[in-house]
Amino acid sequence: MGRQDIDALMIDGRNAANLRGDPITGERYTSPEFMKREWDHMWTRIWHIAGRTAELEEAGDYVVHDFMNESVFCVKQEDGSIKAFYNSCRHRGMRLVWDASSQDSFQCPYHGWIWGKDGVLEKAQDPEDFPQGNPCGKLKLKELRCATWGGFVWYTMDDEAPELLDFLSPMPELYKNYPMDTGVRVFWMKIDLETNWKFATDNFSESYHTRTAHPQVPPWIDQDVDTARHEMWPGGHGRTVQPMRPSLSDRLPEGVQHPFDMILQAWDIDPESYPDFETKAMQGWLDLKAAKKRLWQERGYVHYENMDDEEITDSPHTVMFPNVTISFLPDNVILFRTEPHPTDPNKCTFDLWCMAFPVAGQTMVESIMAGPQPLHEAEFQHRAFDNGRGVPEIKDQIVYQDMMLAEGQQRGMHSRGYDDAYLSGQETRVRFFHEVLNDYLEGRR
Numbered sequence: 001m002g003r004q005d006i007d008a009l010m011i012d013g014r015n016a017a018n019l020r021g022d023p024i025t026g027e028r029y030t031s032p033e034f035m036k037r038e039w040d041h042m043w044t045r046i047w048h049i050a051g052r053t054a055e056l057e058e059a060g061d062y063v064v065h066d067f068m069n070e071s072v073f074c075v076k077q078e079d080g081s082i083k084a085f086y087n088s089c090r091h092r093g094m095r096l097v098w099d100a101s102s103q104d105s106f107q108c109p110y111h112g113w114i115w116g117k118d119g120v121l122e123k124a125q126d127p128e129d130f131p132q133g134n135p136c137g138k139l140k141l142k143e144l145r146c147a148t149w150g151g152f153v154w155y156t157m158d159d160e161a162p163e164l165l166d167f168l169s170p171m172p173e174l175y176k177n178y179p180m181d182t183g184v185r186v187f188w189m190k191i192d193l194e195t196n197w198k199f200a201t202d203n204f205s206e207s208y209h210t211r212t213a214h215p216q217v218p219p220w221i222d223q224d225v226d227t228a229r230h231e232m233w234p235g236g237h238g239r240t241v242q243p244m245r246p247s248l249s250d251r252l253p254e255g256v257q258h259p260f261d262m263i264l265q266a267w268d269i270d271p272e273s274y275p276d277f278e279t280k281a282m283q284g285w286l287d288l289k290a291a292k293k294r295l296w297q298e299r300g301y302v303h304y305e306n307m308d309d310e311e312i313t314d315s316p317h318t319v320m321f322p323n324v325t326i327s328f329l330p331d332n333v334i335l336f337r338t339e340p341h342p343t344d345p346n347k348c349t350f351d352l353w354c355m356a357f358p359v360a361g362q363t364m365v366e367s368i369m370a371g372p373q374p375l376h377e378a379e380f381q382h383r384a385f386d387n388g389r390g391v392p393e394i395k396d397q398i399v400y401q402d403m404m405l406a407e408g409q410q411r412g413m414h415s416r417g418y419d420d421a422y423l424s425g426q427e428t429r430v431r432f433f434h435e436v437l438n439d440y441l442e443g444r445r
């Protein structure tokens with residue numbers, strides 16, 4: 001698929017006339033019955049991320065993905081491929097593995113059956129004592145389809161689902177210039193939140209909340225309504241592309257150090273060389289692109305090699321239906337993912353992974369969601385948000401500010417005072433997400 005094909009499929013994400021107008025009712029966030037329909041008709045049919053390809057370097061390396069009451073593990077094979085299996089022993093259902101690690105084979109802790117990396121049963125106690133026949137070499141763990149894209153390992157529970165790249169289309173083509181496999185996960189946290197999982201997809205489908213919730217952002221990512229592009233694609237994915245330059249509407253008071261000045265200075269551009277603020281914002285942004293294209297190689301920014309003018313400075317914030325958001329930034333990629341609680345629609349987990357592209361000589365990297373981080377693979381951490389008290393290290397970061405709003409919105413969804421969203425044009429993607437979800441729930445996909 002080329003760029004022309006992508007453009008031909010793109011739907012204007014600021015025009016509500018492209019939608020049916022399905023209501024976004026509160027029960028979608030609060031009802032156990034609705035949650036059950038999501039499992040039956042959507043979660044069991046989409047592609048899920050199990051982990052990162054960097055976690056599966058050697059044969060026997062595996063990652064575990066627990067999703068609601070299901071669990072799947074993905075194992076690197078001797079031939080370099082990756083297989084995904086349900087995490088359940090075929091003897092009597094015991095869970096086989098709990099956390100990512102590396103093993104030559106998988107011994108069930110209950111009766112000791114040993115499953116090979118390829119899922120085939122290698123050994124069982126008293127194998128001749130089975131009236132239906134020796135299970136060794138015959139039984140195999142139930143396998144799922146598994147594929148990779150973007151440095152992530154994906155699987156689907158649906159044998160009929162489209163191929164991964166078709167499911168994600170056109171994102172693999174749109175983001176082909178980013179060397180995703182080289183990202184180092186410098187921040188890796190799962191956070192328990194008291195809200196429905198859809199809070200995050202809604203939130204990341206619009207930037208209308210930014211001025212209120214993230215007042216620190218407009219001085220360096222332009223939030224003006226007419227400078228962003230809002231794009232949607234038939235698969236349910238969408239993105240908002242904003243220039244990473246100061247907003248001309250939201251200005252910092254005179255005398256305050258401007259964050260854009262430091263960005264310019266980092267690439268040898270003198271912020272004082274512009275006659276006024278408007279010129280600095282607009283021409284400085286163009287000069288920044290030129291400077292990066294001129295200097296990337298000597299400065300070791302090898303990940304810029306194939307990036308275009310937009311990618312080298314801007315911020316396409318991308319939601320991949322239904323629950324994965326990836327913020328593509330010039331120097332790092334940030335994954336946000338919410339997943340439902342197994343039984344309670346008022347709860348979810350929020351994954352925050354920051355993947356930095358290494359630059360020669362750098363030992364620390366700046367992640368806009370998690371602050372400065374050492375440039376090495378981070379340890380996994382699982383926390384309760386606890387009204388912010390559980391994650392002090394990301395206090396006042398953009399994503400923390402989002403999470404601080406999550407519980408309040410969930411409370412409001414229970415109210416008889418709420419019946420549908422009253423959306424601005426720039427929030428069109430929020431309703432689009434719900435309409436695609438409805439398509440799944442009602443058998444139209």
Ligand code: FES
Binds near residue numbers: 092111
């Ligand atoms: Fe796994 Fe019995 S349940 S060996």
